[in-house]
Amino acid sequence: MTPAIDAENVRFAYGDTPVLSGVSLTVEESEFLGLVGPNGSGKTTLLKILLGLKTPDSGSVRLFGTPARSFTDGTRLGYVSQQSSEADATMPVTVREVVRMGRYAHAGIRRLSDEDRRAVDEALDRTGITDLADRRINRLSGGQKQRAYIARALASEADLLALDEPTVGVDADSVERFYRLLDELNDEGITIVLIEHDVGLLAEHATTMACLDGELYAHDETRPFLESDALERVFGSARAVRADALGGDALGGTTDASAGDADPIVEDADAPVGGN
Amino acid sequence: MATRDRLAETFPPQSFARRAGIVAGVGVPAGLAIMSFIVWVFPPLYDAFWGATCSTADVWLVCSGFLQRGFTAGILIGITAPVVGAYLVNRQMALIGEALAHTAFGGVAIGLFIGAAVPGLDYPLLFALVAAAIAALGMQWIAVNTDGYADIPIAIMLTGGFAVGIAVISYGVVFSATVESYLFGDILFVPFRNVQLMVGLTLVVAGVVAATHKQLLFITFDREAARLARIDVWFYDTLLIVLTALVVVAAMQVLGAILVAGMLVIPVAAAMQVTGSFNGGLVLSVVFGQVAVLGGILVSYALNIATGATIILVAIAVYLLALLVGTVLGR
Structure with a gap:
């Protein structure tokens, strides 16, 4: 293998x-x-x-099996980094919008499908932040924010x-x-x-x-x-x-x-x- | 180090040719369709709309050809500028619009100079478009090879573009009224062919943003995660900066080179105060953009003051109001 x-x-x-x-x-x-x-x-x-x-x-x-630099299938990779991005402190963006980004590699330039939405809902559910989905990300505590990023990686179904x-x-x-x-x-x-x-x-x-x-x-x-x-x-x-x-x-x-x-x-x- | 990492962001390496192919394959037919639309379809639509509006409300405000063209141009800018600005502002790239506008002014000056010598080439906005596009790509090149969109290259481009404009103007023989209309904007001086150009640019911007919104949002919010998802961040960076150049040139007629950045930034900043969602903010910033443009035109008409300046002042008033509402809402 x-x-x-x-x-x-x-x-x-x-x-x-x-x-x-x-x-x-x-x-x-x-x-x-x-x-x-x-x-x-x-x-x-x-x-x-x-x-x-x-x-x-x-x-x-x-x-x-593919050299990492020319590996193009972004849908197979999920990543939760150590520090959250700089933009999340100031940018108006909801938890759901962040988790949806996990589906962008799947969607390309087409619209998100029902399948994508299902994956987003499931990721929110598994990380226990469904009730925070419509909150602005910079209003969350550090732990909640981290769960949102984990949910994003989950949504990518990598x-x-x-x-x-x-x-x-x-x-x-x-x-x-x-x-x-x-x-x-x-x-x-x-x-x-x-x-x-x-x-x-x-x-x-x-x-x-x-x-x-x-x-x-x-x-x-x-x-x-x-x-x-x-x-x-x-x-x-x-x-x-x-x-x-x-x-x-x-x-x-x-x-x-x-x-x-x-x-x-x-x-x-x-x-x-x-x-x- | 920074350079190497930034160059590394252009992967996957083979995707550039493929993407260029897609851009050409979609862009050329779409471009031709937009050209035919603004040449043959748009003018009768425009006449029908304003004809109907004028016969419904028979006031000078909507029956004057000057104001009809001004309103149309303003409404278009009130859509495109905040849409593109939403990505720029959230990436701390707000001043890039200003730098591109100043370079576009250099292009206008060259265009006026050449147009005076060769009447067939008297189309300064096209020269502005070329200058702004070259500046945008140059800015991108500098960003790849140095430390990103730092303020030093922006300051150099901003003053340099303006210096070229002033140098060319001082050398040639150009009516100062014409120069002023590009510097400060003059909504009563928008020729119909410029309205057509703006319609074309608006369609391009709207189409491209509609297709690539997800990618643009992703690189705005989290570049590293976008790279992991194998989104070619430098391709979308370049796309965004070229879109900015298009918007700036479109807006220059109404707002002038000096005030253009305000329309990119202020409606977006206002929307950010009262919404927690990016998509919601995008819609709201367009609404605020329309309020600023229409309110600005009406106030400037009532008080007889410069339109470009009034639009920006109304936008700032909207921003202050949003700030107040946002504070009360606890956003």
């Missing part, structure tokens, strides 16, 4: 500052990949490269859903709901790539996990991944971590991970293994 994403030896730098080097990653269809890494480890950049939104300096990325820390600023109840929704979607066969700072939460839901800090440290099924030393190597070598703090709240300190959940993972770490 053709993998959903196939990246080989991706290198990327902002000017003279290297961000990614030699990253190779394969995401199979129906995989639920949790991507973790310290702040500034290049997670967002990698995700954008994988989606064809940025061009790597070298290396290749294929989406469903085969590959990429989410970049979508639950930042979202209340605990909604986070719970959101993960249940992701599990459902994944069960339906949708490939998911999720960047998340809460390693413990991620471990409960993702089928595979990968750890990034400029280079990819490990990519494995969730259980073996957690048992490997990948997390401690990455978070141990992260810029802000004191080596002797690792056993305590290293994860909490660098990634805002909920330390309680993540503790078992790093308990037995004696000293960080230098990764870089």
Whole structure:
């Protein structure tokens, strides 16, 4: 089977500052990949490269077998970015209008069909914001707004859903709901790539996990991944971590991970293994 | 860096040729249809409409040929300018209209100069259209190769276009009244062929926006998501800026090069105060545009002051009222 994403030896730098080097990653269809890494480890950049939104300096990325840059089927991709767009603070646009944008790749220049409207209603319903549909988006709270963007990605009925820390600023109840929704979607066969700072939460839901800090440290099924030393190597070598703090709240300190959940993972770490 | 990312936005690379093919395939027949409409169909319709209006209400206001042409031109601008402005304003590109208008004025000056020498080419608005289109594409080129629609290129284009206009005028022999009508607008001085041109431009703008509204809205609201949906954002950027050039040239006769941007911006800004939806705002801004144009013409007629200026002042009054209503409604 053709993998959903196939990246080989991706290198990327902002000017003279290297961000990614030699990253190779394969995401199979129906995989639920949790991507973790310290702040500034290049997670967002990698995700954008994988989606064809940025061009790597070298290396290749294929989406469903086609080079990402010439992959034209926008209907197969859904994306929830880390920060909402600049325009949503000032522009008069309703939640429903935003969610409808998820159907634009399907519609092209024709009018939205009943099928499109049904997908929009369903996405609003699944994210629990039907009653907010006619509200102006900048009148919503951060969490509600984030659900609107998730609804937009859902409405696109994409085969590959990429989410970049979508639950930042979202209340605990909604986070719970959101993960249940992701599990459902994944069960339906949708490939998911999720960047998340809460390693413990991620471990409960993702089928595979990968750890990034400029280079990819490990990519494995969730259980073996957690048992490997990948997390401690990455978070141990992260810029802000004191080596002797690792056993305590290293994860909490660098990634805002909920330390309680993540503790078992790093308990037995004696000293960080230098990764870089 | 910025340049590379912006260039990367032109993907998918192969789609440009395909899109050019579609544009030519649809554009040429549509263009011919619009040409035939404004040459053969529109004039009898126009005569029938104003003839009927004049015989119903026999007042000078609707029976004078000057005012009939002025009203028609104004109503058309009150539709197209706010529609295109809605996308521009929400992308913080409001001043691009002003820059294009000033460049179009440079084109008018060149057109007047050439028209004085060669009477057969005495069609300054066509020169304005060419100048504005070239400026629009130039602006797009600069945006791709630098940091987007920054205010420095806009300021250079705005003053540069005007400088060319003034230089050409000072060199040639042109009646200052004619120049002033393009600078400040003169609704009583709209020849019928310019009304025809405006009808053509309005049909082009309306047709293109109707077909591409979703794409234009998407790139206005969230470029990155639009790129992910594999919408060619630079194609639609170029389309929007060229549409702006068309609207600006159409509006120049009524509002003048200096005041054109007001019609692109103010009705939209007013609508944004009282609505939460983009589509609702689009409709409302056209309504406000009509109020400004018709109110402006009537007030300027009653008080005997310049029409272009009055239209803009009425638009601002509408905006202030909308601001008040919006505050009360808590929008």
